[in-house]
Amino acid sequence: MRRLSCLLLFLVLFSCESRKPVIEITKENLKEVLTQYGKENPETEVTIETPYGNIRLKLYEDTPLHRANFIKLVKEGTYENAEFYRIFYQFMIQAGIYPKELPYTIPAEFNPKYIHKKGALSMARSDENNPNLESSSSEFFIVHGSTYADYQVENEESNNNLKLTDEQKKIYMEQGGYMSLDQKYTVFGEVVDGLEVIDKIASVKTFSEDKPLKKIPIKVTVK
Numbered sequence: 001m002r003r004l005s006c007l008l009l010f011l012v013l014f015s016c017e018s019r020k021p022v023i024e025i026t027k028e029n030l031k032e033v034l035t036q037y038g039k040e041n042p043e044t045e046v047t048i049e050t051p052y053g054n055i056r057l058k059l060y061e062d063t064p065l066h067r068a069n070f071i072k073l074v075k076e077g078t079y080e081n082a083e084f085y086r087i088f089y090q091f092m093i094q095a096g097i098y099p100k101e102l103p104y105t106i107p108a109e110f111n112p113k114y115i116h117k118k119g120a121l122s123m124a125r126s127d128e129n130n131p132n133l134e135s136s137s138s139e140f141f142i143v144h145g146s147t148y149a150d151y152q153v154e155n156e157e158s159n160n161n162l163k164l165t166d167e168q169k170k171i172y173m174e175q176g177g178y179m180s181l182d183q184k185y186t187v188f189g190e191v192v193d194g195l196e197v198i199d200k201i202a203s204v205k206t207f208s209e210d211k212p213l214k215k216i217p218i219k220v221t222v223k
Helices: 002-018 030-040 064-075 150-159 166-174 195-202
Strands: 045-050 053-059 083-088 092-096 120-123 140-143 187-193 219-222
Touching (some): 030 064, 053 195, 083 195, 187 195
Antiparallel strands (some): 083 092
């Protein structure tokens, strides 16, 4: 009996010592912590399981703070009880842990080669007291959008002071998206499989404009 007790005590102590502590992020240590975490956790593929099917995402390596933060939240179980709680047809579907708030925001990582095409993964943000357009720490959205005519692309480009490549203009006209978000919200990934799932979720019935009638729970995992 004594030998069994000693063994159990050893296993408990070993488990406590081998478990890595969760590093809390603050405004002061954010860049340092996420940069280091990104080096130690280089994954770029994430799957979101929904009642309507699975969505497979690729995260961009050249938005390193957003990629590292997203991987960290997934691995630490932050999205354990998350859901798509905000739905706008022909705009986007949004998920996260709202109304909870983590005590930090992420510096914008705008990149002109990443646009809000259909299937773009982008981080939400507050519009108030946010002159640097920093991203939410946990709330993200996937673009549903709609297609543009050529003259609409030109108008949006002019009105929003954008400079798109011919290929990007073609994407907006053929695949669709939401141009007015470009360079205002950070795109840090895209859907590589499951665009039809985005269509299904964006088409659900809502109340109060953007709340789905039935909860849409999600399970997020890192490959």
